[in-house]
Amino acid sequence: MESSLQNRIYDALREVIDPDLRQNIVDAGMVKGLAWNEKDRKVSLTVELTTPACPLKGYFAAQISQVIKQSLGSEWEAHTTFSAQSGRITRETLSQIRHLLLVGSGKGGVGKSTVAVNLAIALAKLGARVGILDADIYGPSVPMLLGLEHAKPAVREKEGRPYLVPIQKYGLEIMSLGFLVPHGQATPWRGPMASNTLRQLLTETDWGELDYLVVDMPPGTGDIQITLAQQFRPQGAIIVTTPQKLAQADAEKALTMFRMPLVQVPVVGIVENMSYFWTPELPERKFYIFGESGGRMLADKYEVPFLGEIPLLEKIVHQSDAGVPACLEDGTPISQSFMEIAGETVRALARLELVSAP
Ligand SMILES: Nc1ncnc2c1ncn2[C@@H]1O[C@H](COP(=O)(O)OP(=O)(O)OP(=O)(O)O)[C@@H](O)[C@H]1O
Numbered sequence: 001m002e003s004s005l006q007n008r009i010y011d012a013l014r015e016v017i018d019p020d021l022r023q024n025i026v027d028a029g030m031v032k033g034l035a036w037n038e039k040d041r042k043v044s045l046t047v048e049l050t051t052p053a054c055p056l057k058g059y060f061a062a063q064i065s066q067v068i069k070q071s072l073g074s075e076w077e078a079h080t081t082f083s084a085q086s087g088r089i090t091r092e093t094l095s096q097i098r099h100l101l102l103v104g105s106g107k108g109g110v111g112k113s114t115v116a117v118n119l120a121i122a123l124a125k126l127g128a129r130v131g132i133l134d135a136d137i138y139g140p141s142v143p144m145l146l147g148l149e150h151a152k153p154a155v156r157e158k159e160g161r162p163y164l165v166p167i168q169k170y171g172l173e174i175m176s177l178g179f180l181v182p183h184g185q186a187t188p189w190r191g192p193m194a195s196n197t198l199r200q201l202l203t204e205t206d207w208g209e210l211d212y213l214v215v216d217m218p219p220g221t222g223d224i225q226i227t228l229a230q231q232f233r234p235q236g237a238i239i240v241t242t243p244q245k246l247a248q249a250d251a252e253k254a255l256t257m258f259r260m261p262l263v264q265v266p267v268v269g270i271v272e273n274m275s276y277f278w279t280p281e282l283p284e285r286k287f288y289i290f291g292e293s294g295g296r297m298l299a300d301k302y303e304v305p306f307l308g309e310i311p312l313l314e315k316i317v318h319q320s321d322a323g324v325p326a327c328l329e330d331g332t333p334i335s336q337s338f339m340e341i342a343g344e345t346v347r348a349l350a351r352l353e354l355v356s357a358p
Pocket residue numbers: 107108109110111112113114115136139141217218219273274310311312313314316317320321
């Protein structure tokens with residue numbers, strides 16, 4: 001029976017796991033053009049990869065051959081070919097956004113949101129058109145950081161479809177799920193729904209032309225991060241860490257995730273937050289309460305740029321709570337730190353583009 005043979009082949013192929021995705025190749029949508037010939041005992045298929053240089057080709061071919069023989073009989077042969085990045089991973093047309101820039105980390109509470117909003121402001125101060133998307137749909141914090149707890153985006157029609165209009169403040173175009181759900185309400189969504197909501201928030205906002213859309217990511221290395229990376233092919237990701245060992249271990253996980261063959265988001269560099277405690281009362285002293293230079297060491301280890309460090313300052317907490325990001329004030333040491341980080345980011349992105357240019 002045709003169909004039961006088909007099922008057996010698919011079931012067999014489901015035993016082949018992509019080690020990076022940790023998902024089987026069938027459910028990951030990597031199997032294309034499956035055909036078989038019962039008389040000749042042959043199965044042929046194409047495995048779709050993100051890059052023609054994928055180091056796993058030999059592994060996949062051997063695994064596929066093995067599972068087919070195991071399931072259908074040792075006389076069966078599998079012929080596997082490979083194709084690179086056609087339809088499966090689509091970069092949605094966010095054609096008006098020149099750089100989609102993720103700000104992530106493995107660990108919660110290291111200051112992603114603080115870095116994301118201040119970096120966005122610093123990029124705008126450098127003269128760029130900048131948006132910020134709060135992708136932390138479980139616990140959006142951008143509205144509070146920008147003093148927009150009660151903002152409600154308007155909706156406008158474009159080519160017959162409704163789009164959300166970003167809130168404008170401090171020279172930024174801003175969108176967050178926090179604007180759409182009642183203030184303080186929890187959003188207990190499951191993975192696929194969360195990913196879909198985020199995708200909608202990104203694609204159904206009328207961003208206009210932007211040089212940078214900075215995305216404040218939720219903590220972790222799960223579904224949301226991988227989906228966003230695969231569907232939208234961001235130009236780069238910045239990883240925020242603190243000098244603490246625990247935070248670095250999680251930052252390494254984030255780095256590894258962004259480098260997985262089917263994710264492949266270029267790492268722009270590492271920002272070290274809460275590098276040392278500094279207080280105006282003792283301006284000559286830096287207190288390295290979480291350890292020293294952890295972020296720089298991580299950057300060296302993975303050969304990515306170190307974009308800069310930000311001290312732990314009481315003022316940052318107050319300014320965050322007041323919805324007035326520290327970088328708004330000109331000429332302070334803290335805004336200088338963010339301006340430097342923004343400059344390094346722009347340069348690192350430009351270098352990445354040079355490398356990836358055809
Ligand atoms: N350099 C700093 N100095 C002092 N406080 C800071 C600094 N950076 C961040 N904070 C404070 O630490 C807390 C966590 O920061 P933030 O919300 O930016 O982290 P996060 O990584 O986005 O957290 P989450 O994982 O919950 O999204 C906030 O109260 C923030 O004001």
